[in-house]
Amino acid sequence: MDAVAHPPMLVLVRESRSLTQGQLAEVMQKLDGSTSRISQGYVSRAEGGRLAVTGDRLELYAHALGYPVTLLCLTEQQVGAGAGLVHHRKKQAAAAGDLKRIHALLNLTRIQLRGLSAGVPQPYRAGIPHIEVDDLTTPADAARAIRTEFGVPPGPLGSVVKLLESAGALVVCRELVAPVPLDSGTESVPVDAVSCMPGDEDPLVLLNSGTPAERQRFTLAHELGHMVMHRVPHADQEPQANAFASELLMPTRDIRSDLRAQPLSVQRLLELKLRWKVSMWALLRRGHTLGVISDWQYRTLAVEMSSLGYRTSEPGPLKEDLPTAVKSIIAWHLDQGTEIAELARSAYLTPDEFLTQYATGQGSVGAPWDNRCSTPTATRVGEVVR
Incomplete structure (x- = not known):
């Protein structure tokens, strides 16, 4: 049977590129170069499942979006439709378009990592326990329980990333919004991170690229707080996650x-x-x-x-807390002799974008692999027509 695009996936990949239906139609028309007219209405009908995208038109669609055809045909259950599955650390409401793109990136990163993790031996992972916050159990109590559960000694926490990864979470840096220099209590940071914890998959945190190390640690602790305490969203979840992060990083007793x-x-x-x-x-x-x-x-x-200007920049910059779990997954594949093209196929990415997203020294097969929080430079397909 001919491959057929899955309509919800068409929406997801378009939103990941920050394209409107009209902009995507314009990109497709430019690439096609024929007399046939590709309109916003065509994209709308394709995404709504009112027409099948197959054959040459499917190839054109994938080319315009910069993804392999196989991704567009994937039947995938997305997270984020259920409000309790996705949490943000944010200081103000982000633009609707930004949130759509961020949710799309979260789902696509889930798909990529699931493909890359297939067959990789997994170390022991403690799992993230659920602690219900109520009249008797506070967010600070939950944070103290987590420190005890994971054997964190008194005093400063060494690495929030290692704590998350030892519990089975994957941390990936992605460009969510333009970063600001420092979290100083202002309302200027739309989204620091986004996370989800689907029941049958590894918990995932996308951390905004360029986040200063001093805010990065608090942000990751905040997201862990969501994973521990919040299975169902409610009005108090953001201050609760902040209280959890404060106690985890700065325990009252110490x-x-x-x-x-x-x-x-x-x-x-x-x-x-x-x-x-x-x-x-x-x-x-x-x-x-x-x-x-x-x-x-x-x-x-x-x-x-x-x-003194410390609302935008503080003295004493801290060292970044770098993720290692995804780096180890890719290193295992490389040690097994897996080629870059095969890794890219597993992640439903083109080889070039795979290198951009998951490797330092893009384009060099033998380059060292690293997950440091540098801003990805994935192709902005819409720039073809802007």
Whole structure:
């Protein structure tokens, strides 16, 4: 039988490229170059399942979107339709178009990693427990339980990424939105990360590329909080995830003595930042939340830090917490002699985009593999007509 595109997948891949139906039709028309007219209406009917996309038209569709034909034909159950499956760490509502693209990237990354993980020996993974937050169990209690469950010693947490990966989660850096230099309590960060935890697949976190290390750790802890506490979404889930992240990274029993050891000043916040590996702003808010400093002291230090320019950039930059699990999966394939083209097919990507998304030194088969958070440069198909 001839291959036939799956209508929901047509929507997903188009949204991953940030194309409207009209823009995609224009790209297809330019590539086709024939007298046949490809309109927005054609794309709409294809996505709605009112016409079958097969043969040469399927090849054209895939070429216009920059994906293999096999991806467009995939019958795939998406996450995100159920609101409880997808969580964001965000400071304000993101644009609808951005959210569609981010959800599409999340689903496509799931598909890619599932294909790449097939047949790869898996290390022991502890799993992410569910802890119900109620009148008796707080988000801080849940964070303390996680530290105990995973044997985290008192004091600063070494690596949030390693904690997530040891629980079975995969962390991948992707360009979600244009990053800002620092999370300083402003409303300027639309989306820091997005995560999902489908029941029959590895939990997945997409971290926004370019996120500063001090916010990156808090963001990942925040997403872990969602995975632990929130099976069903509700109005309080964002402050609960923040409270979880604060306790996970700055446990009350340990951080309170550090915050009280000396009068809290900008210099002292910088010293604590280097020890606890969180932003000075996070430490300032933690001190205020725990009652170590008064409202007046909090406002005074916030004004001083703002006057020093720390709302956009803090001194003492921290080292990135780099993911390793996906890197290990690809390294295993390379050790088995798997070719790049075969890896790309497993991930439903073209070889060029596979190298862009999953390798450093793109285009070089023997290049070292790395998952560091550098901005992907995948082809923006829509730029053909813009």
